[in-house]
Amino acid sequence: MGKLENKVAIITGGASGIGAATARLFVSEGAKVVLVDLNEEKGKAFEQELKALEADALFVKANITSEEEVAGVFQQAKDAFGRVDIVFNNAGIGRVHPTHELEYAEWRNTVNVDLDGVFLVAREAIRAMLASGGGTIVNTASMYGWVGSPGSAAYNAAKGGVVNLTRSLALEYAEKNIRVNALCPGFIDTPIIPEESKQALSAMTPMKRLGQAEEMAKAVLFMASDDSSFMTGGSLIVDGGYTAQ
Numbered sequence: 001m002g003k004l005e006n007k008v009a010i011i012t013g014g015a016s017g018i019g020a021a022t023a024r025l026f027v028s029e030g031a032k033v034v035l036v037d038l039n040e041e042k043g044k045a046f047e048q049e050l051k052a053l054e055a056d057a058l059f060v061k062a063n064i065t066s067e068e069e070v071a072g073v074f075q076q077a078k079d080a081f082g083r084v085d086i087v088f089n090n091a092g093i094g095r096v097h098p099t100h101e102l103e104y105a106e107w108r109n110t111v112n113v114d115l116d117g118v119f120l121v122a123r124e125a126i127r128a129m130l131a132s133g134g135g136t137i138v139n140t141a142s143m144y145g146w147v148g149s150p151g152s153a154a155y156n157a158a159k160g161g162v163v164n165l166t167r168s169l170a171l172e173y174a175e176k177n178i179r180v181n182a183l184c185p186g187f188i189d190t191p192i193i194p195e196e197s198k199q200a201l202s203a204m205t206p207m208k209r210l211g212q213a214e215e216m217a218k219a220v221l222f223m224a225s226d227d228s229s230f231m232t233g234g235s236l237i238v239d240g241g242y243t244a245q
C-alpha cells in the first residue's frame with residue numbers, strides 16, 4: 001500500500017522540474033494528481049505520460065496569479081476526483097538581476113508569482129480543506145528564504161515571505177487538521193537554472209554538485225504524508241550543505 005493511497009494532490013508547476021518529479025513519486029505512492037502549469041504543451045504531454053502508467057492524472061492550464069483561474073483549478077480537481085487532500089504549492093520563477101538595474105515591473109512580476117501566487121493557491125487550499133476536514137500544504141520556498149545573495153532581491157524577498165507565510169498559516173489552522181510546511185531547496189538541476197550557471201552553482205555547494213528534482217520529491221512526500229504527522233510551520237532545507245556554511 002502506498003503512502004498516498006487514494007489521496008488527491010494538486011501540484012502547481014507540475015509540468016517541469018521539482019513539480020514533475022514530485023508528481024511521479026506521488027503517483028507511485030497511489031495518489032491522483034492534478035498538474036497545474038502555464039506551460040500547456042509540457043503539461044499535456046506529462047499528463048499523457050502518467051496516464052500511460054495507469055495513473056489518475058489531470059492537467060489544468062492556469063496562472064497561479066489569477067484568483068479566478070486558481071479557483072477553477074480546485075473546482076476541476078473536485079469535479080474529477082471528488083476532493084483535495086494535498087497541495088504542493090510549487091510554481092515559481094526566478095531571474096538574476098543587479099538591484100540598481102531592476103525594473104519595478106520585474107520586481108512586481110517576481111513577487112506576484114513567487115509570493116502572491118503562493119498565497120492565492122494556499123487560500124484556496126485552506127478553503128477546500130476546511131470544508132473537507134483537513135489536509136496538507138507544502139509551499140516551495142528556497143534556501144534563499146533563509147539567507148541572502150547578491151542579484152536576486154525580489155526572488156529572495158518573496159521566498160523569505162513564503163517561509164513566514166508558511167509559519168503563519170500553520171499556526172492559524174493547526175487546530176483544523178491542516179498542516180502547512182515549506183520545502184527550501186538549494187541549487188537543483190531543473191530548467192529554471194541556466195545551463196551556463198550549473199558549474200558555478202555546483203562549486204558554491206559544499207557537496208559540489210547540484211541537487212536532483214527526485215531528491216526534492218522525497219522531502220515533499222515526507223511533508224505531504226502522515227510520515228510528518230507532528231510537523232507544521234516547519235521548513236525542510238535540502239541544499240547540499242549550502243546554508244550550513
Ligand SMILES: NC(=O)c1ccc[n+]([C@@H]2O[C@H](COP(=O)([O-])OP(=O)(O)OC[C@H]3O[C@@H](n4cnc5c(N)ncnc54)[C@H](O)[C@@H]3O)[C@@H](O)[C@H]2O)c1
Nearest residue numbers: 013016017018037038063064091092142185187188190192
Ligand atoms: N531549481 C532550483 O535550483 C530551485 C531552488 C530553490 C527553489 N526553487 C523553486 O522550486 C520551484 C519549482 O522550480 P523548478 O526548479 O522545478 O523550475 P521549473 O522551471 O522546472 O518549474 C517551474 C514551473 O512553474 C511554472 N510556472 C511559472 N510561473 C507560473 C505561473 N504563474 N502559474 C503557473 N505555473 C507557473 C513553469 O511553467 C514551470 O513549469 C520554484 O518555486 C522555484 O523557485 C528551485
